[in-house]
Amino acid sequence: MERPQCCDRTVKKGPWxxxxxxxxVSYVIKHGPGNWRAVPTSTGLQRCSKSCRLRWTNYLRPGIxxxxxxxxxxxxxxxxxxxxxxxxxxxxxxxxxxxxNDIKNYWNTHLKKKLNKHQSCGDAMMAxxxxxxALSTDLHMAKRALSEALSVESKPFRGxxxxxxxxxxxxxxxxxxxxxxxxxxxxxxxxxxxxxxNNSSKSSTASTSGNYNIVHASTSERLVEGESKPADSATxxxxxxxxxxxxxxxxxxxxxxxxxxxxxxMSMNETADLF
DNA sequence: AAGTCAGCCAACCGCGACATA
DNA sequence: TTATGTCGCGGTTGGCTGACT
Numbered sequence: 516m517e518r519p520q521c522c523d524r525t526v527k528k529g530p531w532x533x534x535x536x537x538x539x540v541s542y543v544i545k546h547g548p549g550n551w552r553a554v555p556t557s558t559g560l561q562r563c564s565k566s567c568r569l570r571w572t573n574y575l576r577p578g579i580x581x582x583x584x585x586x587x588x589x590x591x592x593x594x595x596x597x598x599x600x601x602x603x604x605x606x607x608x609x610x611x612x613x614x615x616n617d618i619k620n621y622w623n624t625h626l627k628k629k630l631n632k633h634q635s636c637g638d639a640m641m642a643x644x645x646x647x648x649a650l651s652t653d654l655h656m657a658k659r660a661l662s663e664a665l666s667v668e669s670k671p672f673r674g675x676x677x678x679x680x681x682x683x684x685x686x687x688x689x690x691x692x693x694x695x696x697x698x699x700x701x702x703x704x705x706x707x708x709x710x711x712x713n714n715s716s717k718s719s720t721a722s723t724s725g726n727y728n729i730v731h732a733s734t735s736e737r738l739v740e741g742e743s744k745p746a747d748s749a750t751x752x753x754x755x756x757x758x759x760x761x762x763x764x765x766x767x768x769x770x771x772x773x774x775x776x777x778x779x780x781m782s783m784n785e786t787a788d789l790f
Numbered sequence: 791a792a793g794t795c796a797g798c799c800a801a802c803c804g805c806g807a808c809a810t811a
Numbered sequence: 812t813t814a815t816g817t818c819g820c821g822g823t824t825g826g827c828t829g830a831c832t
Binding site: 529549550552564565568569572601603604619623 | 816817818819820821822825826
Binding site: 793796798799802805806808809810 | 813814815816817818819820821822823824825826827828829830831832
């Protein structure tokens, strides 16, 4: 089959300008994300549809947290990567404020090195179980989590996103890590979106949760997807995965992880062997 | 001060999955 | 069933930036 000429020679490439961002955000506010094919023609943006989608999902989408990963997030990513492999989108479902691209980049630039470093520290270190302790996981939970994760891989998963959203409080939104003039423009866009979200949330049941980020993550997605999604994914999938989520998050008293000693008896290798 | 190097991250590319006519 | 269009994902690249010499 011949590939559609998504990115022809006339489209602009490279970094997005604040003006382009505003055009894109305005479009999404008006029409919602999706139908990306129509975005360049409707907005006049000299960008291909893919580029527009990517820009939205990785940068402009409301609720994205930028800046340093917390220790909690880091451990969660390591856990999930061990369970799911390089399925960044699936992993990102558990960190709704992070994009798959962000997680992928963080893994490739930080965590991979960290793991290698720890591995190169030798077996003696491993025998003492220090690194394992951070990584090891309960056998039964891990098995169940893996099978459940695999069972939902074909569906966009929003349940976890909603669940994870509970973990941050109003005001937790992190400032952009960089403070360039462009970033400040992005902040302006964020404010624009903020207003949009606040307005939107008034008509949303999620707004009653009193949780800012739930409004951000779930309401925005529902709104921008035109309420067209069946009630499906969020509730249906949430339940089977709740055990993993509980396990992953129940010790999350913001920022600090205390790993249940009962869950630490088995090494990653041992766990992997069981699969 | 200038050049070089390494790290980081936004964006691009190619492919597979899915939807639909 | 097949062809076609669109979307989403993961791997990779290229440019920017700061550290170092």
